[in-house]
Amino acid sequence: xxLYDLDILLMExxxxxxxxxxxxxxxxxxxxxxxxxxxxxxxxxxxxAGCAASDEETTTAGGTTDTGDATVAGCEAYAAYAxxxxxxxxxxxxxxxxxxxxxxESFVEFEECTGITINWNGTQEFEAQIAVRVEGGTAPDxxxxxxxxxLASFSDSLVPADADLTASVDANYTPDWKTYGTADGTFFAxxxxxxxxxxxxxxxxxxxxxxxxxxxxxxxxxxxxxxxxAEGNVQPWCVGIESGGATGWAATDWMEDLMLRxxxxxxxxxxxxxxxxxxxxxxxxxxxxxxxIIKNPDYxxxxxxxxxxxxxxxxxxxxxxSCAMHRQASFLGGILVGDxxxxxxxxxxxxxxxxxxxxxxxxxxxxxxxxxxxxxxVGRFTDSAAAAAVQLYLTTPEWNNVKASxxxxxxxxxxxxxxxxxxxxxxVAVEILQNATLFRFDGSDVMPAxxxxxxxxxxxxxxxxxxxxxxAVLDAIYASWPY
Amino acid sequence: MTASAASxxxxxxxxxxxxxxxxxxxxxxxxxxxxxxxxxxxxSSIRPEKDINSSGWWTFFSNPNISxxxxxKVLFEGTTTNPPxxxxxxxxxxxxxxxxxxxxxxxxxxxxxxxxxxxxxxxxLFFGIFALQVVPLQLTLVPLLQLFAKxxxxxxxxxxxxxGITGTYxxxxxxxxxxxxxxxxxxxxxxxxxxxxxxxxAARVDGAGPFTLFSKIVLPLSVPAIASFLIFQFLWVWNxxxxxxxFGAGSKEVAPMTVRIAEMVGTRGSGWEVLTAGAFxxxxxxxxxxxxxxxxxxxGLLAGSVKx
Numbered sequence: 001x002x003l004y005d006l007d008i009l010l011m012e013x014x015x016x017x018x019x020x021x022x023x024x025x026x027x028x029x030x031x032x033x034x035x036x037x038x039x040x041x042x043x044x045x046x047x048x049a050g051c052a053a054s055d056e057e058t059t060t061a062g063g064t065t066d067t068g069d070a071t072v073a074g075c076e077a078y079a080a081y082a083x084x085x086x087x088x089x090x091x092x093x094x095x096x097x098x099x100x101x102x103x104x105e106s107f108v109e110f111e112e113c114t115g116i117t118i119n120w121n122g123t124q125e126f127e128a129q130i131a132v133r134v135e136g137g138t139a140p141d142x143x144x145x146x147x148x149x150x151l152a153s154f155s156d157s158l159v160p161a162d163a164d165l166t167a168s169v170d171a172n173y174t175p176d177w178k179t180y181g182t183a184d185g186t187f188f189a190x191x192x193x194x195x196x197x198x199x200x201x202x203x204x205x206x207x208x209x210x211x212x213x214x215x216x217x218x219x220x221x222x223x224x225x226x227x228x229x230a231e232g233n234v235q236p237w238c239v240g241i242e243s244g245g246a247t248g249w250a251a252t253d254w255m256e257d258l259m260l261r262x263x264x265x266x267x268x269x270x271x272x273x274x275x276x277x278x279x280x281x282x283x284x285x286x287x288x289x290x291x292x293i294i295k296n297p298d299y300x301x302x303x304x305x306x307x308x309x310x311x312x313x314x315x316x317x318x319x320x321x322s323c324a325m326h327r328q329a330s331f332l333g334g335i336l337v338g339d340x341x342x343x344x345x346x347x348x349x350x351x352x353x354x355x356x357x358x359x360x361x362x363x364x365x366x367x368x369x370x371x372x373x374x375x376x377x378v379g380r381f382t383d384s385a386a387a388a389a390v391q392l393y394l395t396t397p398e399w400n401n402v403k404a405s406x407x408x409x410x411x412x413x414x415x416x417x418x419x420x421x422x423x424x425x426x427x428v429a430v431e432i433l434q435n436a437t438l439f440r441f442d443g444s445d446v447m448p449a450x451x452x453x454x455x456x457x458x459x460x461x462x463x464x465x466x467x468x469x470x471x472a473v474l475d476a477i478y479a480s481w482p483y
Numbered sequence: 484m485t486a487s488a489a490s491x492x493x494x495x496x497x498x499x500x501x502x503x504x505x506x507x508x509x510x511x512x513x514x515x516x517x518x519x520x521x522x523x524x525x526x527s528s529i530r531p532e533k534d535i536n537s538s539g540w541w542t543f544f545s546n547p548n549i550s551x552x553x554x555x556k557v558l559f560e561g562t563t564t565n566p567p568x569x570x571x572x573x574x575x576x577x578x579x580x581x582x583x584x585x586x587x588x589x590x591x592x593x594x595x596x597x598x599x600x601x602x603x604x605x606x607x608l609f610f611g612i613f614a615l616q617v618v619p620l621q622l623t624l625v626p627l628l629q630l631f632a633k634x635x636x637x638x639x640x641x642x643x644x645x646x647g648i649t650g651t652y653x654x655x656x657x658x659x660x661x662x663x664x665x666x667x668x669x670x671x672x673x674x675x676x677x678x679x680x681x682x683x684x685a686a687r688v689d690g691a692g693p694f695t696l697f698s699k700i701v702l703p704l705s706v707p708a709i710a711s712f713l714i715f716q717f718l719w720v721w722n723x724x725x726x727x728x729x730f731g732a733g734s735k736e737v738a739p740m741t742v743r744i745a746e747m748v749g750t751r752g753s754g755w756e757v758l759t760a761g762a763f764x765x766x767x768x769x770x771x772x773x774x775x776x777x778x779x780x781x782x783g784l785l786a787g788s789v790k791x
Contacts, residue, residue, distance in 0.1 A: 136628025
């Protein structure tokens with residue numbers, strides 16, 4: 001009763017009260033109009049359904065003709081995947097256009113030779129929907145997981161890798177990648193694409209004009225910074241960590257990269273999963289090393305301004321020549337090209353004004369080459385031979401080379417020929433991945449959100465903005481860790 | 484008597500308060516503030532991509548630069564794996580029409596029965612249906628999907644077999660119908676139960692059976708309530724992303740327009756200029772429905788409220 005009373009009050013107060021009219025005449029007009037609307041709509045949908053169907057027919061017809069022309073040459077390479085003609089394999093993923101089109105293009109030959117149709121199904125809703133689909137019994141054949149943590153939560157539903165896939169991954173990827181595709185001791189998911197964060201951006205022209213050499217160890221990097229600072233024309237480093245609500249993440253990447261360099265992989269894993277306390281002396285050592293660059297006014301100018309310089313504007317100094325080096329992931333190139341008029345060049349292009357490229361953020365010694373980055377993993381939910389064939393094919397050097405040659409993409413596959421990677425920055429990335437003695441995912445993405453997307457960011461910001469001491473920073477993050 | 488006199492006075496007072504100039508001004512301000520973002524979206528949708536990325540939509544007025552390229556791109560450009568939006572437009576229609584008609588049809592019958600048939604447990608049943616509105620639909624996604632994909636077995640006994648309807652429109656229709664029914668029955672019941680008893684009794688005396696009563700008296704009289712629920716349900720289904728995405732099982736053949744629009748922005752959100760045009764294309768149909776039926780809308784808001 002309460003509800004009704006409230007409604008009456010509300011309506012009366014709004015003065016919207018209109019008496020319901022029971023006049024017959026009005027009724028009949030409404031009714032006839034309804035019928036009209038309904039009829040048109042149904043007619044329209046029928047016509048449209050017809051159109052859609054005929055469209056499909058034309059496309060398939062076109063596709064089949066193409067197949068007829070191109071099958072003859074080169075299908076021998078696909079003999080291993082034979083016997084699945086007519087099968088359809090759905091790949092469910094976060095990757096949508098424009099990248100998706102390149103993936104689809106890279107499958108064309110495989111599809112023609114094997115008769116398997118790959119349905120690329122990309123959606124931004126992947127991370128929420130994959131759980132619903134798996135639980136609901138409509139799991140896709142293959143799913144591309146953008147992060148290992150999500151993959152691990154499906155270890156009950158995924159089909160473990162078969163012998164062929166395991167052999168191919170063992171042959172083509174470093175063990176670290178296999179570990180990330182493993183959950184609860186079972187290897188499930190094959191690596192797909194990769195990205196790399198261990199980059200220092202620089203301008204080959206600035207380096208050549210001043211006669212600087214690319215450093216290959218951490219000590220050489222510091223020595224070079226000293227030289228540049230002593231010459232006094234150019235600021236050695238530009239650092240910027242401002243990123244709106246996510247301010248500080250760029251500084252956490254410094255920490256992670258140096259953690260891999262000054263400690264080993266096990267220590268890094270312990271640090272990320274919380275079994276190594278955040279204020280452990282090992283972590284303190286790493287922060288002190290980071291401070292050698294980030295908190296050195298001779299290198300970076302005004303230390304406090306780092307917190308208010310956006311991570312993208314930080315790289316702008318490299319483009320206009322006001323600073324020599326900037327540590328940031330590969331995606332920065334696109335921003336600098338788009339917003340600051342930079343050109344991506346090869347390290348040997350020393351006469352391009354505004355030309356930028358990258359070198360590997362060096363390890364402690366020349367043979368210490370860890371890499372920080374990320375990647376995707378292909379897990380299989382259905383026990384079908386066709387899906388297994390596609391999953392296997394994606395780990396082969398053949399496919400990785402085809403995909404890389406289409407541009408804008410690379411992977412950690414050891415068989416990937418850098419000649420097929422056109423972009424100079426991606427080329428460096430592939431070299432880094434193939435030479436990496438150690439590979440780890442971005443740790444702050446894996447830490448509990450309260451730290452990885454919380455205090456780790458804010459405390460690193462306070463570290464530069466308020467000149468907070470190393471110890472106070474680490475103690476504060478330690479205190480916030482949800483043990 | 485006194486109660487109704489008081490209510491008339493209250494009405495008069497309310498009328499005075501809400502027709503004062505200050506109230507009108509406030510109403511106008513609210514209307515403008517609420518419309519500005521949508522208007523900005525509309526302006527953005529007819530600007531060239533370069534302008535959208537470099538300056539705000541309000542600069543359009545000092546530098547008018549009209550282009551329908553966004554609409555062209557959204558509607559007609561696409562590949563076989565990512566068909567252009569107009570194909571999804573038809574998917575949306577095919578999802579929406581049955582998903583509006585089914586629940587309304589079922590709800591009118593149910594509401595009629597609940598309001599005018601005296602049977603045991605009627606109030607409990609009505610209360611149960613009313614209470615179902617409380618269940619968040621997100622809670623039902625997984626069980627419903629399992630039902631559609633695998634059927635229902637308890638032990639070895641098959642209660643509902645695997646119907647093999649995954650990836651068709653049918654699960655989407657059923658899901659929308661299920662989610663709409665509690666509100667529809669509640670709304671229509673309260674409206675239908677308001678039909679004067681004398682009318683029904685007079686018809687009975689004239690020899691009308693339950694079905695004649697329904698088709699000759701109840702149905703014509705409840706058209707305003709039906710129309711208003713039709714608007715509600717149409718808007719809800721047309722704008723729905725979650726149900727279409729989930730029960731379409733990721734199939735592009737049945738995905739409604741909202742699913743495609745959500746993807747158009749691109750993996751890294753670089754294509755947002757096409758979103759503006761996409762949003763307006765998807766808005767067009769609900770606007771037509773709303774304006775065509777708006778005079779029932781206000782009446783419909785009252786449906787079920789006048790139980791005194």
